[in-house]
Amino acid sequence: MRILVCGGAGYIGSHMVKILNSQGHTVTIFDNLSTGHAQAAPAAQLFAGDLLDKESLARLFKAHNFEAVMHFSAKSLVGESMTNPSAYYTNNVIGTINLLDAMQAHQVHRFIFSSSAAIFGPPQQKTINEEHPCRPINPYGRTKLMVEHILKDYHHAYGIRSVSLRYFNAAGADPEGKLGESHTPETHLIPNILKSLINGHGGLKIFGNSYETPDGTCIRDYIHINDLCSAHLLALNFLDNNDGVFGFNLGNGNGFSILEVIAAAEQVTGHKIKFEYAPPREGDPARLVADSSLTRRLLGWKTQYTGIEEIISTAWNWHQKPRY
Numbered sequence: 001m002r003i004l005v006c007g008g009a010g011y012i013g014s015h016m017v018k019i020l021n022s023q024g025h026t027v028t029i030f031d032n033l034s035t036g037h038a039q040a041a042p043a044a045q046l047f048a049g050d051l052l053d054k055e056s057l058a059r060l061f062k063a064h065n066f067e068a069v070m071h072f073s074a075k076s077l078v079g080e081s082m083t084n085p086s087a088y089y090t091n092n093v094i095g096t097i098n099l100l101d102a103m104q105a106h107q108v109h110r111f112i113f114s115s116s117a118a119i120f121g122p123p124q125q126k127t128i129n130e131e132h133p134c135r136p137i138n139p140y141g142r143t144k145l146m147v148e149h150i151l152k153d154y155h156h157a158y159g160i161r162s163v164s165l166r167y168f169n170a171a172g173a174d175p176e177g178k179l180g181e182s183h184t185p186e187t188h189l190i191p192n193i194l195k196s197l198i199n200g201h202g203g204l205k206i207f208g209n210s211y212e213t214p215d216g217t218c219i220r221d222y223i224h225i226n227d228l229c230s231a232h233l234l235a236l237n238f239l240d241n242n243d244g245v246f247g248f249n250l251g252n253g254n255g256f257s258i259l260e261v262i263a264a265a266e267q268v269t270g271h272k273i274k275f276e277y278a279p280p281r282e283g284d285p286a287r288l289v290a291d292s293s294l295t296r297r298l299l300g301w302k303t304q305y306t307g308i309e310e311i312i313s314t315a316w317n318w319h320q321k322p323r324y
């Protein structure tokens, strides 16, 4: 299939591109390299451009006869979205509308969207399924939910089929060590743990230790990046036989507390990890764990990486020899 991967130079998108290439798809990457890395994208496949630049999108769609689009591009720092919502609504909502309009103009009707657990807001049950109310508590989550609403209208009016995949915490790296997670600033726990070991200065902060969880630290659901990518392939096949607008949650279903992740990282790396407690961050719920049973049932999705140690060891492999 001829597939456009927007944000294919970023953390998740670059892993997706590698897998699509290995399966013989014809892939084009569209990325403004704002948080992505040119080194993570095969040069011949990279079309540098910004979703806010409609002319650039028009040239891209004219030059390629795409059959499907996977959309990973977004600004995704929750804290930044609170202080600079304009940048988030512009990039994530208007950028996506521009992309969907280009699809519509060129008769491309399959769309896979990187949504987020942030659309749900504070959890009202132990695990979050697709029936959970959507009450995002920050602009980042609202941009993702707005796009999910827009997708309903674009299906109704223009026939664009879509699957929105709500990721919980993407983690780990390419098992061959060629790709990995490299964000500045880094806000994700596992890379920050591993970086604190590599830079030797420690400085790892844990935000809050009096949550209502067994050890007082937050519980999150970590899903290996390749498992996340495999769900995208299944979603694409699903759209061949199902005309509509779909949303699926993507998580392991296993929650790990921050202290459990640190203990697992000590096990994997063989090093003691130093950390200090800092005040809890505003809007951080105690526990965020996915119920992905619908995804498993309807997409036939199976996760390969279920243990946190396995996930961390692929990340550790990357962080010891990062290529960008």
Ligand SMILES: NC(=O)c1ccc[n+]([C@@H]2O[C@H](COP(=O)([O-])OP(=O)(O)OC[C@H]3O[C@@H](n4cnc5c(N)ncnc54)[C@H](O)[C@@H]3O)[C@@H](O)[C@H]2O)c1
Residues within 6 Å of the ligand: 006, 007, 008, 009, 010, 011, 012, 013, 030, 031, 032, 033, 034, 035, 036, 037, 049, 050, 051, 052, 071, 072, 073, 074, 075, 076, 091, 095, 114, 115, 116, 117, 166, 167, 168, 169, 170, 171, 183
């Ligand atoms: N990493 C996670 O745990 C996680 C969890 C939930 C949802 N998500 C979502 O998954 C997607 C990918 O996340 P990631 O961690 O790989 O992020 P990332 O920042 O590594 O990748 C995003 C890519 O999009 C590009 N981009 C951003 N705005 C663009 C624009 N206007 N035009 C063209 N390119 C643009 C960036 O340069 C980057 O390469 C995002 O939409 C994010 O919101 C990620």
